[in-house]
Amino acid sequence: MRRVVFTIVIVAVVLFSIGPFMWILNTSLKSPQTIAERPPTIIPDLQTEFFAAAVDEHNFMRYVGNSAIVAGLTTLLAVLVGTLAAYPLARLRMPWRRGILSLVLAASMFPQIAIVGGVYRLLLKLGLLNTHPGLVLPYTALTLPLAIWILTSFFKEIPSDLEDSARVDGCGPLATMWRIFVPVAAPAVFTTAILVFIYAWNEFFFALLIMTDPAVQTLPVGIAKFPGEYMVPWGELAAAAVIATIPLVVLVLVLQRRIISGLTAGAVKG
Amino acid sequence: MSTLELRGLTKRFGEIEALNAIDLTVDQGDFCVLLGPSGCGKSTALRCIAGLETITDGDVIINGDRVNEKTPKERGIAMVFQTYALYPHMTVRENLAFPLKMSKMPKDEMEKRVRDAASLLRIEPMLERRPRELSGGQRQRVAIGRAIVREPTLFLFDEPLSNLDAKLRNDMRLEIAALHRRLEATVIYVTHDQVEAMTLGKTIVVMNDGRIEQVGTPDEVYQRPATPFVAGFVGMPAMNFITGEIRNDAFEGNGFEIPVSVDHEGETLLGVRPEDINLGGDHGEGEVEIIENLGADRYAYLKETDTRKRWAVRLNADESVDVGQAVNLSFNVERLHLYADNRRLDVTSSS
Numbered sequence: 321m322r323r324v325v326f327t328i329v330i331v332a333v334v335l336f337s338i339g340p341f342m343w344i345l346n347t348s349l350k351s352p353q354t355i356a357e358r359p360p361t362i363i364p365d366l367q368t369e370f371f372a373a374a375v376d377e378h379n380f381m382r383y384v385g386n387s388a389i390v391a392g393l394t395t396l397l398a399v400l401v402g403t404l405a406a407y408p409l410a411r412l413r414m415p416w417r418r419g420i421l422s423l424v425l426a427a428s429m430f431p432q433i434a435i436v437g438g439v440y441r442l443l444l445k446l447g448l449l450n451t452h453p454g455l456v457l458p459y460t461a462l463t464l465p466l467a468i469w470i471l472t473s474f475f476k477e478i479p480s481d482l483e484d485s486a487r488v489d490g491c492g493p494l495a496t497m498w499r500i501f502v503p504v505a506a507p508a509v510f511t512t513a514i515l516v517f518i519y520a521w522n523e524f525f526f527a528l529l530i531m532t533d534p535a536v537q538t539l540p541v542g543i544a545k546f547p548g549e550y551m552v553p554w555g556e557l558a559a560a561a562v563i564a565t566i567p568l569v570v571l572v573l574v575l576q577r578r579i580i581s582g583l584t585a586g587a588v589k590g
Numbered sequence: 591m592s593t594l595e596l597r598g599l600t601k602r603f604g605e606i607e608a609l610n611a612i613d614l615t616v617d618q619g620d621f622c623v624l625l626g627p628s629g630c631g632k633s634t635a636l637r638c639i640a641g642l643e644t645i646t647d648g649d650v651i652i653n654g655d656r657v658n659e660k661t662p663k664e665r666g667i668a669m670v671f672q673t674y675a676l677y678p679h680m681t682v683r684e685n686l687a688f689p690l691k692m693s694k695m696p697k698d699e700m701e702k703r704v705r706d707a708a709s710l711l712r713i714e715p716m717l718e719r720r721p722r723e724l725s726g727g728q729r730q731r732v733a734i735g736r737a738i739v740r741e742p743t744l745f746l747f748d749e750p751l752s753n754l755d756a757k758l759r760n761d762m763r764l765e766i767a768a769l770h771r772r773l774e775a776t777v778i779y780v781t782h783d784q785v786e787a788m789t790l791g792k793t794i795v796v797m798n799d800g801r802i803e804q805v806g807t808p809d810e811v812y813q814r815p816a817t818p819f820v821a822g823f824v825g826m827p828a829m830n831f832i833t834g835e836i837r838n839d840a841f842e843g844n845g846f847e848i849p850v851s852v853d854h855e856g857e858t859l860l861g862v863r864p865e866d867i868n869l870g871g872d873h874g875e876g877e878v879e880i881i882e883n884l885g886a887d888r889y890a891y892l893k894e895t896d897t898r899k900r901w902a903v904r905l906n907a908d909e910s911v912d913v914g915q916a917v918n919l920s921f922n923v924e925r926l927h928l929y930a931d932n933r934r935l936d937v938t939s940s941s
Contacts, residue, residue, distance in 0.1 A: 479673050479675065481671040481672070481673045481674075481675035482675050482677065484637075484640075484642050484669075484671065484675065485669070485671055485675035485677075486677075487641075487642060487661070487662050487663075488640060488641075488642070488662040488663070488667065488668065488669045488689075489663070489688055489689035489692055489736070490662075490663035490689055490692035490693055491692060492661075495692070500677060503679040504677070504678055504679060506679075
């Protein structure tokens with residue numbers, strides 16, 4: 321009985337989450353003829369016309385490229401800086417450690433709308449509007465608090481005995497970092513990377529204001545510009561949404577094994 | 591020649607003095623146990639010897655070389671940690687080989703040493719597994735193996751058994767003792783467990799509050815504790831203490847008088863172990879509160895009615911008491927411990 325209820329609840333939750341995406345996927349695979357049918361058909365007629373249209377007519381792949389560059393650079397930068405900040409925060413005995421962490425967290429508390437004016441003027445002065453760094457910089461700044469917090473708490477879980485042991489075994493600071501700490505901390509780094517990447521991939525508001533030149537616009541902005549003056553191209557929108565989602569799904573699927581494989585399983589009593 | 595010598599070893603963390611001018615000499619082949627309550631500085635001392643902690647003052651000398659500024663690797667030590675500290679992303683074989691790889695040892699020599707250590711510790715079948723697939727005892731063996739392969743001058747153990755359950759701890763204790771005999775290695779072993787200290791140690795160093803209280807064989811530490819702290823810390827249940835005075839060659843306290851012959855007059859602390867107290871007599875009295883039956887031994891815990899002083903007494907096989915019963919006590923007067931000014935008084939003869 322409990323199993324039945326459990327299964328029903330799980331199915332309901334999964335349907336609730338995945339339903340909208342399935343609908344979009346369904347729409348994207350219809351032909352222009354079936355898309356407007358009422359009542360809508362449940363099984364699509366598996367046409368790829370909309371995908372072709374999205375790619376050809378809307379310059380879609382350029383948006384994908386821009387998004388990949390911006391999200392990729394943001395992830396790289398946030399994880400790199402985050403790791404360098406989190407390691408001492410997790411390891412050193414220093415005063416104000418909590419204070420520093422709270423301050424970092426406080427930086428992420430301001431709503432985007434409250435800081436966008438300042439960010440815009442800064443980027444204007446720096447001449448970074450309509451450039452990839454113009455988005456990478458604010459994205460990195462916005463995701464760093466999250467990255468630092470996640471990494472710090474993960475790093476703290478890694479017993480410092482491991483590093484001591486590496487030193488006794490003959491590792492200098494760099495060898496300790498690269499041969500022991502980084503491989504052990506990899507799940508934490510990947511988890512952080514995924515979260516940052518998803519944020520940068522999906523971000524709309526800053527992207528809309530900072531990137532006015534279509535040549536450098538990212539996916540969310542690109543897709544938002546699909547609707548014309550007189551019509552909404554539902555099919556192309558759906559196809560674009562599906563393409564935009566695929567990289568995230570692939571990324572999570574590829575990395576999830578590494579994330580789930582427990583953090584330090586076996587290093588200490590476990 | 592001494593393998594390890596500490597001269598005035600001092601370590602301060604800011605204002606806190608973790609080690610206060612420690613002097614210690616450990617001979618080749620010794621099994622030296624640093625014993626003390628948590629926070630006494632024993633782990634800090636070990637980390638200073640290992641080179642994991644810088645020292646504030648004094649010298650660490652290994653095999654005649656002053657190693658204060660040397661890295662852990664250059665000191666020729668190997669260390670086994672309380673949490674084992676196995677590298678989770680490496681197999682058992684890679685874990686064992688890691689210190690050798692770091693010292694750039696030729697491959698065949700490396701493989702030979704890993705094989706030897708694995709067979710000595712009976713972990714050969716697990717060489718290709720990862721630490722998370724091993725049980726606690728196996729992990730402990732791998733950790734010891736990683737120390738053995740380096741053939742160090744000095745083995746350092748930091749509470750290696752405290753993460754194991756009681757049964758396994760007993761087994762591993764015996765294994766470590768056997769291993770020490772076989773390797774004829776010099777070991778510094780940190781623990782807060784007096785059973786480990788008594789059974790494993792050739793030399794026990796009892797530490798308290800950043801200082802050494804006593805250095806001696808297990809027998810010396812138990813039979814002739816040098817300070818009241820050692821007397822109270824070593825032994826389970828703990829020694830009973832009575833404060834009193836020595837006057838005219840007799841200890842007076844708690845309403846009785848015992849003739850003693852020591853070179854001291856005035857305030858004195860008298861200690862008596864639970865096994866040196868017998869039922870009947872006039873050195874104390876009390877009401878039995880709890881009886882603890884440990885199988886081989888039984889202990890009675892008494893409380894005096896007027897002074898509320900507590901006693902721990904080991905019952906002889908033929909003695910039996912009930913909870914709530916009032917009993918009188920007498921001491922085995924040949925086996926009393928007397929302390930004044932925090933040091934032991936030597937009994938010249940007793941009557």
